[in-house]
Amino acid sequence: MPEELPPPPPLPRSTGPGRGRVVPVLLAAGSAPWEAEAVARLSDPGQGVLLLQRCLDLADLLGAAATGTAEVALLAAEVRGLDADSVARLHHSGVRVVVVADPREEPSRARLGADALRRLDVDLVLGPEDLGLVAARVREVARETATPDVPDWLRTSAADQPDEPDAVTPQPRDGKLVAVWGAGGAPGRTTLAVALAAEAAHRGHATLLVDADPYGGAVAQQLAVLDEVSGLLGAARLANAGQLDLVRFAGLARALAPGFRVLTGLPRPGRWPEVRPAAFTEVLAAARRLDDLVVVDTGAGIEAGSDDPFDAAPSRDETTRTVLAEADVVVLVAAPDPVGMQRAVRAVTDLADLRPAGVDVVAVNRMRTSVGWDRRDVVGLLHRVAPSALVVFLPDDVVAADRALVAGRTLVESADSALRRATAGLATEVLGVLGLPAAPTVRGVRRRLRRTG
Ligand SMILES: Nc1ncnc2c1ncn2[C@@H]1O[C@H](COP(=O)(O)OP(=O)(O)OP(=O)(O)O)[C@@H](O)[C@H]1O
Ligand SMILES: [Mg+2]
Structure with missing residues (x-):
C-alpha cells in the first residue's frame, strides 16, 4: 500500500496576488x-x-x-x-x-x-x-502548461456590467472548421494554414488558427509568437479537467490582430501524448464557439490506433484524424512533383475511410514548370481520385515565402507577391465552399492585421 498522507485540503486554485496557483x-x-x-x-x-x-x-x-x-x-x-x-x-x-x-x-x-x-x-x-x-x-x-490568468478584458464581472454580458463571456458562435492537411514531405501545410487564416481574418471573418500538428508545432515560429504557454496543451489540460469554458479558452488563444488569434501548438514533439483524444475533441468544439472560422494546421499521418481494447495508447495521428473527420472543409496541400503527386493521390484514397465526403480543395503548392507536367495534367490526375475537388495552384515563390518566414509575418502583412495573390485566391475558394459571405472590402488591410501584442 502506498504511504498515504492525511487527506489534502480542497485544492486552492489561486492563493492571492503574486503567488499564483498551488x-x-x-x-x-x-x-x-x-x-x-x-x-x-x-x-x-x-x-x-x-x-x-x-x-x-x-x-x-x-x-x-x-x-x-x-x-x-x-x-x-x-x-x-x-x-x-x-x-x-x-x-x-x-x-x-x-x-x-x-x-x-x-x-x-x-x-x-x-x-x-x-x-x-x-x-x-x-x-x-x-x-x-x-x-x-x-x-x-x-x-509551462499552466492555465494562464484570464486577461483583464475578460475578467470584468457580470455584476459590474449588467447591460454588457458580451464583455464578460464572448458570445458563443458556431464557427466553421477548415482542416489544412497534406502528405509527408513538407508540402507547405503550415505556410498555407497561416496564409489562409490571415486572409480570412483580413476579410473580416473572426478567425482562430489552431496548431494541432502532433509532430511539433511550427505556427508560433512562423508567426514569431513567443508563447511561454502552449495554447493547445493548456486547452487540452483544461478540457481534461472539465474546465474548458469559453472565457478560459479565449485566455489561451493569443490575439495577433483584431479578429485574428492563434492557439499555439506543441512546444516539443514529444509532448503529443498530453493532448488526449477526448480532450482534443472538446478543444475543437471550444474553438468553433469562439470564432467564426477555425483553421487547423494538422500533421501528415492518419494512421488509426490499435483495435485492441487492452491497448490504451492512442495513435499519434488521432488528433489529425479527429480534425479531418469533423472538418467542414478539408484542404489537401500537395506538392506537384512526381513524389508529391503520388503521395497526394494516396492521401486522398486513405481519407475515404475517415471522411466519406473526401477532400474539398486541393492546394497544389510550389507549382513550377520544371516538374515536367502542366496544370491540366495535375488536375486530370487529381480528379481521377477526387472528381469533385476544387484544385487551386500556388506558385513556387521562395522570395515571398522566405521574406514572410524571416520577418515572422503573414503573407497578408508582407509586400505584394505572386504567392500572396494566390493564397487570396485559395481563401476565396475555401470561403466559397463554406458559404461564408463575400469579403467586405477592407481599407488599410495591412493595418488590420498589424499585431496587437
Ligand atoms: N509556395 C511556396 N513557395 C516557396 N516556398 C514555400 C512555399 N510554400 C511553402 N514554402 C516553404 O516550404 C517550407 C516548408 O513549408 P511548411 O513548413 O509550411 O511545410 P509543412 O507541410 O507544414 O511541413 P512540416 O511537415 O514540417 O509540418 C518552408 O520553408 C516554406 O517557407
Ligand atoms: Mg507544418
Whole structure:
C-alpha cells in the first residue's frame, strides 16, 4: 500500500496576488536519503505546492498520475522501471516529470548523467543540492502548461456590467472548421494554414488558427509568437479537467490582430501524448464557439490506433484524424512533383475511410514548370481520385515565402507577391465552399492585421 498522507485540503486554485496557483505534486523517492527533505519542502503551505501522495514505486506513481489530480511528479533516478515509456505515460496523464539524480545512490544513472535522463524526455533533472529550491523548481516546470490568468478584458464581472454580458463571456458562435492537411514531405501545410487564416481574418471573418500538428508545432515560429504557454496543451489540460469554458479558452488563444488569434501548438514533439483524444475533441468544439472560422494546421499521418481494447495508447495521428473527420472543409496541400503527386493521390484514397465526403480543395503548392507536367495534367490526375475537388495552384515563390518566414509575418502583412495573390485566391475558394459571405472590402488591410501584442 502506498504511504498515504492525511487527506489534502480542497485544492486552492489561486492563493492571492503574486503567488499564483498551488501545484499538486506526487513523490516517488524510493529510499533516497533526500526524501525527508523533499517531503518537508513540498509540505510547506507557503511554497505554492501541495504534496498529494508519496508513492511506493513506479506502478503506484503511474496509478496516482492516471487519476489526473497531479501536475508534477518528483522521483528519484534510481526508481526501478524509470524509462522513456514510463515518462511518456506520466506525460500522457498530464504530469510533468522532475527527476532527482543522486550520484551517491545510483552510480550507473549518475554516470549516464543529466543528458541521458533528459533523453527519456524528463522535464527537469535536479541534484540533491537543488532540493532547497525544489518547490520553486516544481512550480516553474508546472508553469509551462499552466492555465494562464484570464486577461483583464475578460475578467470584468457580470455584476459590474449588467447591460454588457458580451464583455464578460464572448458570445458563443458556431464557427466553421477548415482542416489544412497534406502528405509527408513538407508540402507547405503550415505556410498555407497561416496564409489562409490571415486572409480570412483580413476579410473580416473572426478567425482562430489552431496548431494541432502532433509532430511539433511550427505556427508560433512562423508567426514569431513567443508563447511561454502552449495554447493547445493548456486547452487540452483544461478540457481534461472539465474546465474548458469559453472565457478560459479565449485566455489561451493569443490575439495577433483584431479578429485574428492563434492557439499555439506543441512546444516539443514529444509532448503529443498530453493532448488526449477526448480532450482534443472538446478543444475543437471550444474553438468553433469562439470564432467564426477555425483553421487547423494538422500533421501528415492518419494512421488509426490499435483495435485492441487492452491497448490504451492512442495513435499519434488521432488528433489529425479527429480534425479531418469533423472538418467542414478539408484542404489537401500537395506538392506537384512526381513524389508529391503520388503521395497526394494516396492521401486522398486513405481519407475515404475517415471522411466519406473526401477532400474539398486541393492546394497544389510550389507549382513550377520544371516538374515536367502542366496544370491540366495535375488536375486530370487529381480528379481521377477526387472528381469533385476544387484544385487551386500556388506558385513556387521562395522570395515571398522566405521574406514572410524571416520577418515572422503573414503573407497578408508582407509586400505584394505572386504567392500572396494566390493564397487570396485559395481563401476565396475555401470561403466559397463554406458559404461564408463575400469579403467586405477592407481599407488599410495591412493595418488590420498589424499585431496587437
Ligand atoms: N509556395 C511556396 N513557395 C516557396 N516556398 C514555400 C512555399 N510554400 C511553402 N514554402 C516553404 O516550404 C517550407 C516548408 O513549408 P511548411 O513548413 O509550411 O511545410 P509543412 O507541410 O507544414 O511541413 P512540416 O511537415 O514540417 O509540418 C518552408 O520553408 C516554406 O517557407
Ligand atoms: Mg507544418
